[in-house]
Amino acid sequence: MAQKRTTASDGEFNPDELLAFLRQDELDYPAAALKFGAAALPFLKELIASGDENLAMKAAYLVGYIEGDAADQILEEAAATGSVPIRVAAAFGAQKRNSAAAEAILKRSLEDSSPSVVKFALQSAKASKLGSALKTKIDHISKNFLDDNIKSAASDVLKKLK
Amino acid sequence: MSEVVFMGQTTAEQNTLFGNRNFMGGNDLVVYYVRSTVPGYNGCAAHPAGRPGCVVVRSASRWTLAHEFGHVLGLNHVSNNDRLMTGLGTFNITNPPPDLTAAESTTMRNSNLSTPL
Numbered sequence: 001m002a003q004k005r006t007t008a009s010d011g012e013f014n015p016d017e018l019l020a021f022l023r024q025d026e027l028d029y030p031a032a033a034l035k036f037g038a039a040a041l042p043f044l045k046e047l048i049a050s051g052d053e054n055l056a057m058k059a060a061y062l063v064g065y066i067e068g069d070a071a072d073q074i075l076e077e078a079a080a081t082g083s084v085p086i087r088v089a090a091a092f093g094a095q096k097r098n099s100a101a102a103e104a105i106l107k108r109s110l111e112d113s114s115p116s117v118v119k120f121a122l123q124s125a126k127a128s129k130l131g132s133a134l135k136t137k138i139d140h141i142s143k144n145f146l147d148d149n150i151k152s153a154a155s156d157v158l159k160k161l162k
Numbered sequence: 163m164s165e166v167v168f169m170g171q172t173t174a175e176q177n178t179l180f181g182n183r184n185f186m187g188g189n190d191l192v193v194y195y196v197r198s199t200v201p202g203y204n205g206c207a208a209h210p211a212g213r214p215g216c217v218v219v220r221s222a223s224r225w226t227l228a229h230e231f232g233h234v235l236g237l238n239h240v241s242n243n244d245r246l247m248t249g250l251g252t253f254n255i256t257n258p259p260p261d262l263t264a265a266e267s268t269t270m271r272n273s274n275l276s277t278p279l
């Protein structure tokens with residue numbers, strides 16, 4: 001009997017296999033993104049909204065590695081409404097999106113009150129070369145953020161622009 | 163943290179974290195409990211040379227700490243959910259407490275981090 005293929009392209013995935021992947025201790029996200037693909041996004045979105053912190057944050061990281069507009073949308077929403085580990089995942093995931101999607105996510109992440117979220121948002125802004133586009137927000141952080149380490153990280157991003 | 167690194171290189175941030183070893187001897191394994199890792203793991207056994215230890219996430223399984231210590235002491239993954247070193251996720255362990263084989267036990271005892279009593 002022919003083995004049923006579950007790849008990103010044929011619009012199918014096995015939810016049990018996805019849960020088994022997310023329950024691992026150390027996860028190979030890029031490989032899982034290729035394996036499960038965009039078909040898994042509605043299920044991943046549900047997991048992000050679930051009360052299971054471990055599954056929800058891992059689901060958010062996996063979305064970051066899956067290409068396409070639907071994944072962009074989930075990350076943007078996660079950046080705005082998730083718990084801290086999920087908002088960190090969204091800020092981190094931004095650096096793997098196209099510039100428009102990354103900018104939309106980081107606009108939210110750079111306004112976050114959590115130092116962890118802002119730390120990864122600054123890293124992503126730098127990695128995506130969005131320092132100029134987000135200069136006003138980064139400048140604000142460098143002057144006003146409560147955490148000194150974050151302030152100086154923001155200043156560093158600004159310095160590299162010059 | 164970098165991607166899928168168990169025993170390999172550490173980032174500057176990991177080096178800072180593992181610098182916190184107050185009152186610990188050189189061979190003492192230290193566990194750092196964190197809210198989350200980036201990207202999201204249950205734990206991570208990568209550590210700077212001479213600062214043995216691991217990171218465990220607060221939402222990890224109850225076996226993750228022992229699993230990461232296993233990595234630090236030289237153990238690799240197996241594909242068997244009856245065993246502590248399963249690579250399929252310690253959340254999925256089927257016969258708690260999970261097993262260590264005699265060979266795994268020997269590997270850990272032979273680690274230069276182990277002290278014969």
Ligand SMILES: [Zn+2]
Pocket residue numbers: 025026229233239248249
């Ligand atoms: Zn492991």
